[in-house]
Amino acid sequence: MSAAxxxxxxxxxxxxxxxTPYQVMMREDRPSGVFLTVLAIVTLLVPILHLAVPxxxxxxxxxxxxTLIGKYMCYALLAVAVDLIWGYCGILSLGHTAFFALGGYAxxxxxxxxxxxxxxxGDPVLPDFMVFLNWKELPWFWHGxxxxxxxxxxxxxxxxxxxxxxxxxxxxxxxxxVYLSIITQALTYALLLAFFRNEMGFxxxxxxxxxxxxxxxxxxxxxxxxxxxMATAVALGAGYFTCRAIVRSRFGRVVQAIRDxxxxxxxxxxRVENYKLWLFTFSAMLAGVAGALYVPQVGIIxxxxxxxxxxxxxxxxxxxxxxxxxxxxxxxxxxxxxAKTVMTDALPDAWLYVLGALFVVVxxxxxxxxxxxxxxxxHKIQTLRQRRARxxxx
Amino acid sequence: MFCLQAGAAMAQxxxxxxxxxxxxxxxxxxxxxxxxxxxxxxxxxxxxALTLLRGWLEGKLQADAAGHAYLEGExxxxxALSGAAATPASPDELEKIGTNxxxxxxxxxxxxxxxxASAEPGMRIEAVREMRRxxxxxxxxxxQARLPQETDAAVKHEIELALALAGLASEEPAQRLAxxxxxxxxxxxxxxxxxxxxxxxxxxxxxxxxxxAAGAAVRSIDSWRSFYQGVETLFFGLSLGSVLVLxxxxxxxxxxxxxxxxxxHGELIMLGAYTAYVMQLLMPQNTGLALLLSIPAAFLVxxxxxxxxxxxxxxxxxxxxxxTLLATFGLSLVLQQLVRSIFSANNRPVxxxxxxxxxxxxxxxxxxxxxxxxILIFALMVFALLLGVLKRTSLxxxxxxxxxxxxxxxxxxxxxxxxDAATFGLGAGIAGIAGVALSQLTNVGPNLGQxxxxxxxxxxxxxxxxxLWGTLIGxxxxxxxxxxxxxxxxxxxxxxxxxxALILFIQRKPRGLFPQKGRAAEGH
Numbered sequence: 001m002s003a004a005x006x007x008x009x010x011x012x013x014x015x016x017x018x019x020t021p022y023q024v025m026m027r028e029d030r031p032s033g034v035f036l037t038v039l040a041i042v043t044l045l046v047p048i049l050h051l052a053v054p055x056x057x058x059x060x061x062x063x064x065x066x067t068l069i070g071k072y073m074c075y076a077l078l079a080v081a082v083d084l085i086w087g088y089c090g091i092l093s094l095g096h097t098a099f100f101a102l103g104g105y106a107x108x109x110x111x112x113x114x115x116x117x118x119x120x121x122g123d124p125v126l127p128d129f130m131v132f133l134n135w136k137e138l139p140w141f142w143h144g145x146x147x148x149x150x151x152x153x154x155x156x157x158x159x160x161x162x163x164x165x166x167x168x169x170x171x172x173x174x175x176x177x178v179y180l181s182i183i184t185q186a187l188t189y190a191l192l193l194a195f196f197r198n199e200m201g202f203x204x205x206x207x208x209x210x211x212x213x214x215x216x217x218x219x220x221x222x223x224x225x226x227x228x229x230m231a232t233a234v235a236l237g238a239g240y241f242t243c244r245a246i247v248r249s250r251f252g253r254v255v256q257a258i259r260d261x262x263x264x265x266x267x268x269x270x271r272v273e274n275y276k277l278w279l280f281t282f283s284a285m286l287a288g289v290a291g292a293l294y295v296p297q298v299g300i301i302x303x304x305x306x307x308x309x310x311x312x313x314x315x316x317x318x319x320x321x322x323x324x325x326x327x328x329x330x331x332x333x334x335x336x337x338x339a340k341t342v343m344t345d346a347l348p349d350a351w352l353y354v355l356g357a358l359f360v361v362v363x364x365x366x367x368x369x370x371x372x373x374x375x376x377x378x379h380k381i382q383t384l385r386q387r388r389a390r391x392x393x394x
Numbered sequence: 395m396f397c398l399q400a401g402a403a404m405a406q407x408x409x410x411x412x413x414x415x416x417x418x419x420x421x422x423x424x425x426x427x428x429x430x431x432x433x434x435x436x437x438x439x440x441x442x443a444l445t446l447l448r449g450w451l452e453g454k455l456q457a458d459a460a461g462h463a464y465l466e467g468e469x470x471x472x473x474a475l476s477g478a479a480a481t482p483a484s485p486d487e488l489e490k491i492g493t494n495x496x497x498x499x500x501x502x503x504x505x506x507x508x509x510x511a512s513a514e515p516g517m518r519i520e521a522v523r524e525m526r527r528x529x530x531x532x533x534x535x536x537x538q539a540r541l542p543q544e545t546d547a548a549v550k551h552e553i554e555l556a557l558a559l560a561g562l563a564s565e566e567p568a569q570r571l572a573x574x575x576x577x578x579x580x581x582x583x584x585x586x587x588x589x590x591x592x593x594x595x596x597x598x599x600x601x602x603x604x605x606x607a608a609g610a611a612v613r614s615i616d617s618w619r620s621f622y623q624g625v626e627t628l629f630f631g632l633s634l635g636s637v638l639v640l641x642x643x644x645x646x647x648x649x650x651x652x653x654x655x656x657x658x659h660g661e662l663i664m665l666g667a668y669t670a671y672v673m674q675l676l677m678p679q680n681t682g683l684a685l686l687l688s689i690p691a692a693f694l695v696x697x698x699x700x701x702x703x704x705x706x707x708x709x710x711x712x713x714x715x716x717x718t719l720l721a722t723f724g725l726s727l728v729l730q731q732l733v734r735s736i737f738s739a740n741n742r743p744v745x746x747x748x749x750x751x752x753x754x755x756x757x758x759x760x761x762x763x764x765x766x767x768x769i770l771i772f773a774l775m776v777f778a779l780l781l782g783v784l785k786r787t788s789l790x791x792x793x794x795x796x797x798x799x800x801x802x803x804x805x806x807x808x809x810x811x812x813x814d815a816a817t818f819g820l821g822a823g824i825a826g827i828a829g830v831a832l833s834q835l836t837n838v839g840p841n842l843g844q845x846x847x848x849x850x851x852x853x854x855x856x857x858x859x860x861x862l863w864g865t866l867i868g869x870x871x872x873x874x875x876x877x878x879x880x881x882x883x884x885x886x887x888x889x890x891x892x893x894x895a896l897i898l899f900i901q902r903k904p905r906g907l908f909p910q911k912g913r914a915a916e917g918h
Contacts, residue, residue, distance in 0.1 A: 092716045092719070166897075169897075172901075173902065175901060177715060178715045179900065181716065181719060182848075182851045182855060183855075183896075183900055185848060185851075186851075186896065186897055187893075187897060189848050190889075190890045190894055193886050193889055194886075194887075197886055197887070312720075316720065349731070349735065352731035353727075353728055355724070356726070356728035356731070357728065359723055359724020359725070359727070360721045360724045360725060362720075363711065363717040363718075363724075364707065364710055367717070
């Protein structure tokens, strides 16, 4: 405006280069920027440390560690999915690992079909457990699962469909709060019981395991594992970025309004149930992706993944990290799982005490989680300084 | 006088001779002869005859080379003829007096006839049942002879049944028809199998009229049986329902009345079960008393834990149900691990006292185990007691007042925080009592509570939060539906179906079967 009003400028005004999106993010949302930067560094560094640094070197990362970090990142993605609906929409799902496990089973089915004649019974079509159960034909839902794109579609579709149907029923009839939490728990419990049955056609008690290769690459090979690791990192970054975009959009602001005052949002004229349904379904699909990436890395999927306690554990990751902040979910997932890895190794009996105490302490004393600690501390120091300054000035 | 005595003595001597002679002939006799000799031994009415025949059947009758018979007992040998202790000259050379199938059958029949003359009605019934397995002419004759003398109604009934069964095998169609008619009203498996054999199949009766009569009788038994099977399913359902009600009723207080989500509720049940276990450890001689005492003990233990949970954790989280859920869930993990540390992760056995064990056999198809029956009654008693506490005592009045309008209750001088702690303690104590009952049905282990927590919540939500009657009816209905589905779907699938149905039901009626009305409803 002002530039146009002055016809002849003696010299071009100093124009700063437009800030890059990265700079914008670092300025407006520093934690997200830091997280994505760290993630990028880890994604690049881990393969180098694993593949390029020779074994025995101090900086060498073992295959075990790579898989462990990959696992943590799957958990982090799951935690982000839970935080998206709990932290931003107030839907406390105690059954989110059901979607995680469904995505995992879809991936597991693809991997089972890839085994082919290398199974114990050597049947070209039927997985081992079906031969063992004396089944003659592939059940209808196993068809097409040997095609990778279709299987990946199912990774999204199966959890999405369940979440869509369940959410449509639940949100339409305005089941909220603890009631919703309890029926999500019942849902995952029902699925747990169902998947334990051999008749379901998902391997019953033992689940799906003995995977050989993915897209023709041997799963035991270090390069394959690194690619899986990087895929997980990319999925986590992309999932995080998408969730961040959602919560910052207009849609996301409505969702947060629903969290804070559902009736008011409804009376203003928003279709609350539609917002909730879309968010819930998206979150379930994200959990499904996390499950699909988890299965080839750990090498097994069984009905135990449906156990209600797993879902509640995810909720505690989010609570520990700090709900309502996506990076908090990531921090919480990694912290708690690292503690679990260390503790179950050193003091297996003490872990449940620690986990239980974590639930109690976090809800009572840390409602904003670990990531809330730092700002709280800053705020306290600031007020203390102000008070001191005021005291010295008078 | 002398004459009479001499006569009796002579008769006894004659019996003795007959007996002695028959026993002496045994070692060398063939199986067919043995059968005849056994009959003679039985008819001799010698005092030793019963012992000898029983010993023979058990393979303890032996004879030496001279033909002298001995019975092998636990302490040593007895003389088969006199029953006095005796030492055979060379025990190694004794030879067993063998039996074969046919002979054993005959011996059993003879023993049963002995039993028929017993003074004990129970023994007589046993004897008749034994004879019914092989109804030959002699058995029928013995039974017919016994019938007019019989005074005990139960024994008489057994004999009549046996005679009717024998009548079914009669040559005369008219007699068979009469037998079928006389069997009308008897539904034992034995009669049912026999009649259905006659009605159709390979061994169907030659006479059409008899076949029809047998068929009609079978059909009537069938409908009677399916009725009682229905009754049995109903009982199993109610039994399962009573367990669900017991597990859920404490939750109906903490969740339903106070609106607090207590995920550690299952662990409070578990603590009650462990209390029963500890009480039995304290008084191992008297399991019955220990069980009765563990009811108040479990109430106190779980109740104390409940009050502590309320004071330390829940109190700070009122109005934040989701946080309460997480905190109490954490607590449940700690309690589980605590029990694992103290009692180990293995299941602990809790003995079932005498009065709780056993089966009440109502008829051939329908029987009730006493522990399930008592637990059903116990659940109803606990329910009635709780209802009484809430409706009739001043504590109950205060609890309801606080749950309906906390601020107003406080203004009226009710110490709300005291009432909160007491209510939570009450709900927790009831959970402990439920644990004692469960210890009689399942294994007591650290995971006991987890198995019931989801079911308990479902029952409370299904019945309608804040409504004790809803919990009772909801729990019983879920139990019965579960058991009704089980024969068609199997246990696991039935449970899944019930869960899915419940999830759908809550969508339709989010406030349960019996929703609260009025202002109190808005609090939840």
